[in-house]
Amino acid sequence: MSSLFGHRDYRRLFGAQLAALSGTGLATVALGLLAYDLAGADAGAVLGTALAIKMITYVTVAPLAAAYADRVPRRSALVCLDLVRALVVPALPFVDQVWQIYVLIVVLQAASASFTPTFQAVLPDILPDEKLYTRALSASQLASTMESLLSPVIAAAVLSVVSFHWLFAGTSAGFVLSAALVLSTRIPDAVRSRRGGVRDRTLAGVRVFFATPRLRGVLGLNLVVAAVGSVVMVNTVNYVQDALGRSQADVALLLAGNGAGTIAAALLLPRMLGRIAERTVMFTGASVLLAGIAGAIGLSTVHDGVWRWPAALAVWAVVGTGTGLVLTPVGRVLRRSSGAGDRSAVFAAQFALSHACWLLAYPIAGRLATAAGFTVTWIVLAALGLTGVVIALRTWPRREPGFSCAELTRTPMSPLRPAPSSSRQRAR
Incomplete structure (x- = not known):
C-alpha cells in the first residue's frame, strides 16, 4: 500500500480516521462505565437504550445531512463536525x-451520522484511480476492525492508572486531532446536486438505492451482515460466560477471533477485486456468513465437550471473514452506482439503511436470546440473513452494465440516467 500512503491528502485523511476511531473506541468503554456509575444494576438497560438512540439517530440524520452536503465546503463541514464531537464528549463525565x-x-451521534458518510464520499474524489481506491477501502476496514480490538486494551491500560472519566478526555483529543488533520487536507467540494427542494435532496440517496438493482442487492446483503453480526455484537458475552462457562478474558479473545477474520478478508481483497467482480465477492461473503451462523446454531445445541471453545473461535472467525468480504467492496459498488451530484446522498443512504438493518437485528439478538435461548434466537437470525440473500439474488442481476473498472473510471454513470445504447455498453 506504499503508493496509497504516498498520496498526501489520503495519508492525512486516514490519520484523521484513525484519530476519530480511537476516540470513539475509548468513548464506548467510558460510556459503559458511566452508565454503571449512574444506574448500577440497570446499566444494561441504559446502554441498550443509548444504542437504540444511536441507531435511530444514524438512520434519520444521515440522509438529512446529505441534503446539505453539497451546499457547504466539505472540509469546513468535516472540521466543524469533529469539533462538535470534541466539545460534547467532555460534558459526559459531568452528567448526573x-x-x-x-x-x-x-x-454526538448526529454529528457522527453527518461526518461518516461525508468522509466516505470524499475518498472517491481524491482517489480517482480504481486500484488505489480499493486499497483505501481495505485500509478503512482494517482501521475499523483494529479499533474494535485495540480500544478495550488501551482503555484497560489507562484505567489502571486513572479514573474512567479521563477516557472522555482521550476521546475529545482524538476528535481534535482528526479536525486538525482534515483541516490540513485539500478536499474538493461536492458537485452541487441539480435537485431543488430539501425533501427531494434528503430522499435522493434512498431513491437511487431503490432505483438501482445492484444497490437493492447491497441492501439485502446489509441485512445478512446485521443478522449474523448481531450474534457477535450482542450475544458473545453471555455465550462465553453462561453457555461455555469461561472468563471475561475469553470474551475478548473470541471477539479478537472475529476481528482477525475480518482483517484477513480486508488484506486479501485488493488483489481479488482486480480479477473478480464485487458481486461474486460479496455473495461469497454472504454464504460464509450463513455458514458461520449455521455453525453457531450447531454449537448452541451442544452442552459439553472440550472442543466447543476452539470450535467457537473458528465460527466467530468465519463470521468475521464473511463480514469483511461483504463490507469492504461496498464503496466500489456505491461509487459506480452514483453520479458526482448524487454521491454524497448515496453514501449517506448506505450509512442509514445499513444501520436500519442493525436496528432490526439488535433487539432480536438481545431480547429473544433472553426469552428463548441461543438456539431459537440464532435460527431466527439465520432466517433473517437468508431473507437478505434471497433479496440480493432477486434484485442484483448476474450480468449488469459497468464492471470494467477502467471504463468506469473514465465514465462514471448515474443509475438514474438511461444506459448508453451501444452494443459494447450493453455487453458490459
Whole structure:
C-alpha cells in the first residue's frame, strides 16, 4: 500500500480516521462505565437504550445531512463536525441524570451520522484511480476492525492508572486531532446536486438505492451482515460466560477471533477485486456468513465437550471473514452506482439503511436470546440473513452494465440516467 500512503491528502485523511476511531473506541468503554456509575444494576438497560438512540439517530440524520452536503465546503463541514464531537464528549463525565446521557448521545451521534458518510464520499474524489481506491477501502476496514480490538486494551491500560472519566478526555483529543488533520487536507467540494427542494435532496440517496438493482442487492446483503453480526455484537458475552462457562478474558479473545477474520478478508481483497467482480465477492461473503451462523446454531445445541471453545473461535472467525468480504467492496459498488451530484446522498443512504438493518437485528439478538435461548434466537437470525440473500439474488442481476473498472473510471454513470445504447455498453 506504499503508493496509497504516498498520496498526501489520503495519508492525512486516514490519520484523521484513525484519530476519530480511537476516540470513539475509548468513548464506548467510558460510556459503559458511566452508565454503571449512574444506574448500577440497570446499566444494561441504559446502554441498550443509548444504542437504540444511536441507531435511530444514524438512520434519520444521515440522509438529512446529505441534503446539505453539497451546499457547504466539505472540509469546513468535516472540521466543524469533529469539533462538535470534541466539545460534547467532555460534558459526559459531568452528567448526573440518565436522561442527560441520552440527550448528549443524540448530539454526538448526529454529528457522527453527518461526518461518516461525508468522509466516505470524499475518498472517491481524491482517489480517482480504481486500484488505489480499493486499497483505501481495505485500509478503512482494517482501521475499523483494529479499533474494535485495540480500544478495550488501551482503555484497560489507562484505567489502571486513572479514573474512567479521563477516557472522555482521550476521546475529545482524538476528535481534535482528526479536525486538525482534515483541516490540513485539500478536499474538493461536492458537485452541487441539480435537485431543488430539501425533501427531494434528503430522499435522493434512498431513491437511487431503490432505483438501482445492484444497490437493492447491497441492501439485502446489509441485512445478512446485521443478522449474523448481531450474534457477535450482542450475544458473545453471555455465550462465553453462561453457555461455555469461561472468563471475561475469553470474551475478548473470541471477539479478537472475529476481528482477525475480518482483517484477513480486508488484506486479501485488493488483489481479488482486480480479477473478480464485487458481486461474486460479496455473495461469497454472504454464504460464509450463513455458514458461520449455521455453525453457531450447531454449537448452541451442544452442552459439553472440550472442543466447543476452539470450535467457537473458528465460527466467530468465519463470521468475521464473511463480514469483511461483504463490507469492504461496498464503496466500489456505491461509487459506480452514483453520479458526482448524487454521491454524497448515496453514501449517506448506505450509512442509514445499513444501520436500519442493525436496528432490526439488535433487539432480536438481545431480547429473544433472553426469552428463548441461543438456539431459537440464532435460527431466527439465520432466517433473517437468508431473507437478505434471497433479496440480493432477486434484485442484483448476474450480468449488469459497468464492471470494467477502467471504463468506469473514465465514465462514471448515474443509475438514474438511461444506459448508453451501444452494443459494447450493453455487453458490459
